[in-house]
Amino acid sequence: MSVFSQLRISCNKLTLLWFVFSIAFFVVIINTALYEEISSKYFYYNDTGHTTYWGHVSLIEIYSSAGKVSYSEGDTFQEDGGFQRVGDDGLHVYSAFFGNNNTRKLIIIGIDKSKSERKLECGFHQSSASILADAHTNATKRNSADGYNTGLKYCPIFIECDIPEDIQHPNYVSINVFDAPLNDSDRRNILKIHYPPERPIYNISACLQPLYTNENVTMINPLRLIEWLEFQLMMGVQHFTFYNISAHPIISKVLKSYKEVSIIPWNIPFTARNEIRARGQYIQANDCSHRHRGVSRFVVTLDYDEFLIPNQNISDNFLPLFEHILDLDEIKNGQKLVTSLLFHADFSFTTWPMGANISSQYYNTNFLRIPTMTNFIQSGQAKFVQLPEHVVESGVHFVKQGVPGSRQYVAERNLGRYLHFRECTEFFQRINPTLPKNETCNHDAHFVENLDAVERFGEKILTRVDKKNVHSYAPSASPKHSGLNISIAYSGVRKSLCAV
Secondary structure (H helix, E strand, O other): OOHHHHHHHHHHHHHHHHHHHHHHHHHHHHHHHHHHHOHHHHEEEOOOOOEEEHHHOOHHHHHHHHOOOOOOOOOOOOOOOOOEEEOOOOEEEEEEEEOOOOOOEEEEEEEEOOOOOOOEEEEEEOOOOOOOOOEEEEEEEEEOOOOOOOOOOOEEEEEEEEOOOOOOOOOEEEEEEOOOOOOOOOOOOOEEEEOOOOOOOEEEEEEEEEEOEEOOEEOOOHHHHHHHHHHHHHOOOOEEEEEEOOOOHHHHHHHHOOOOEEEEEOOOOOOOOOOOHHHHHHHHHHHHHHHOOOOEEEEEOOOOOEEEEEOOOOOOOHHHHHHHHHOOHHHHOOOOEEEEEEEEEEEEEOOOOOOOOOOOOOOOHHHOOOOOOOEEEEEEEEEEEEOHHHEEEOOOOOOOEEOOOEEEEEOOOOOEEEEEEEOOOHHHHOOOOOOOOOOOOOOOOOOEEOOHHHHHHHHHHHHHHHHOOHHHHOOOOOOOOOOOOOEEEEOOEEEEOOOO
C-alpha cells in the first residue's frame, strides 16, 4: 500500500472521530440546556433525603428503591413507579384504582399542564414487563373541580376508562396518546391497578401530606412527629400512609419504627409555587381517598400539627365519636349518605404562654404540644374525617364531590374540635381570614385557656413518648438519656431539639 493511500485512510479515520466527537458535544450541550430549563424533570427524590439524577434511574431501579420500604397489607400501600409521563407535553399519571364490579371502571389520578380535552386510551396488561397491551379502551380526562390550584401551571386530573369484558382481572394499565404507535421506547408508564379487599381492613386510617426537606433541615420536628403518631394511635388510628418526597433520614427512621406506617414515594416532577400548590397535596388527598375505598371505614386527614379532641362526655377515642355522630337523628332521618365529618379548629401558637408544667428526664417537654399548650382562639377553619366509599373527589379541607345523594356533616364543638398548633409565622402576625375578629398570633391576642386536652391526655402522651425511647433517634450514637439531639429550624432560629 502506498504512502498516499495510508495517509488517505488516516485522514478518513480522523474525520470520523471528529464527527463522533462533535455529535457527542452537541448532545451534552442540548441536555445541559434542557436540564437548566426544567431541572425537576430530571430528578426524583428518594427516602434518604438526597436527589438522584433521573436520567440514570431505570424503572427497575425505582422498583428496587421503593422496595426497601416496608409496606403493609400486600400491594394496597405500594406505588412503585411514582409519577410517570404520558407523552411529552406535561401529562403525568400516578395511580390507578378499580371502581366497582357494576361499572368495571378504572380511575387514574394524575396531573396535566393542559386543561383541554385529550384523546387517550387505556392499555391493559397482565405483566408489568409486557410492552404491547392485551386490550385497549378509550379513556376520558376530567379536570379537577379544585380551586386550590387556580392560576397555576399544572392541574390535578382524573382519567377514566372501562375494563373490557373479555379481560377479567388486568393487573396493570398504561395510558397512551390515542393512535400513537407503541413500542419499547415509547411506553413511558405502567400503573399497578389497585383492587379493594372484600371487606375493610381498618376502622380508622390516616393520610399525611407529602414529606420533604428544605436545605437539609427537616420541616417536621421528630419529637413532635412521635407525639402526633402516639396520640393518633391512642385515639384508635390503625394505619398511616405517608407520601415521601425527601424525608430527612431521622424522620424516615422514626416512621420506619412504627409497624402501622406505610411510606409511598411521591416523586412529583413539578414543585415550584407557580406550577402546583403545596407539592401536589390536592392530588395526594385524592390518591388517599381512592386508595382507602373498601380498605378503611374512616380516614383522618389531619396534618402533623393538628389533633382531633373528642368531647369527654362521648369518648376518649375516635371510633365511638364517629359512630355517635352517624347515629344522630338528624343524620339517620336525613336519608343521605355522609361523605365526611367536619370539625372546627382552635388555634394555639408557640409564642403564647405555656399553661402546663410537666417534665421528662429524657427531653425538653416544651417541644410537645398536647401536654403544654393550653391557650386557644376559636377559628372557622375546619378539617374533615372522610368516609371514602362515599367520596368522588376529595379536597384538602373538605370533600369537593360526593356520590349522588350524599352530604357532609359539620360537627358542633360540643361533639369534638381539632387543635391546630402553629408557629407565629409572618402570615399569622398580620390580620388574616383564618383567625376571627382581626386576631393575630401576637402576645396581645385574646386567647382563652382550655385545659381539657392536657388534663385528659397530657400525662398519657408523655408516658407513651418516653416509652418510645426517643434518644435512639439521634443522628449518631449518644449516651442513654442524652435526649433527641437534632438541630432543627424553629421560629427562624436554629436550636437544639432536646438539651438535657
